[in-house]
Amino acid sequence: MxxxxxxxxxxxxISLIGCGAPTVAEESELIGENTQAICSSTQSCWDxxxxxxxxxxxCTVQSAxxxxxxxxxxxxPVPCNAGITCxxxxxxxxxxxxxxxCCASTGPQYCFCNSKGIWLCN
Numbered sequence: 001m002x003x004x005x006x007x008x009x010x011x012x013x014i015s016l017i018g019c020g021a022p023t024v025a026e027e028s029e030l031i032g033e034n035t036q037a038i039c040s041s042t043q044s045c046w047d048x049x050x051x052x053x054x055x056x057x058x059c060t061v062q063s064a065x066x067x068x069x070x071x072x073x074x075x076x077p078v079p080c081n082a083g084i085t086c087x088x089x090x091x092x093x094x095x096x097x098x099x100x101x102c103c104a105s106t107g108p109q110y111c112f113c114n115s116k117g118i119w120l121c122n
Contacts, residue, residue, distance in 0.1 A: 041066040045075030046107070064106060078107025086111070090119045 037054035055068030094113030
């Protein structure tokens with residue numbers, strides 16, 4: 001009797017496989033077709049536009065950009081009318097209390113001269 005039950009179990013198992021159960025290859029294809037991002041990030045920009053991204057591992061929001069799976073999407077640069085880059089501006093000598101403006105990659109920076117004669121911009 002035990003022998004007949006084991007044979008029956010094997011027969012049923014083989015029948016189920018033959019009745020359309022997906023193979024391992026079919027399952028992986030289905031998974032690939034239905035893969036969706038597991039995270040997303042959106043940031044509002046200075047000009048009213050937004051930047052966004054979707055990723056499968058990491059999604060973060062910075063002040064003027066978003067990053068998904070290591071790919072950075074930046075907001076448009078802020079226009080700057082100062083006419084001089086901050087790198088150039090900081091080369092000029094200054095006296096404590098002096099103020100000025102320069103252009104950084106993120107937009108205008110306001111600078112002041114500290115007591116050591118060094119420009120500090122933010």
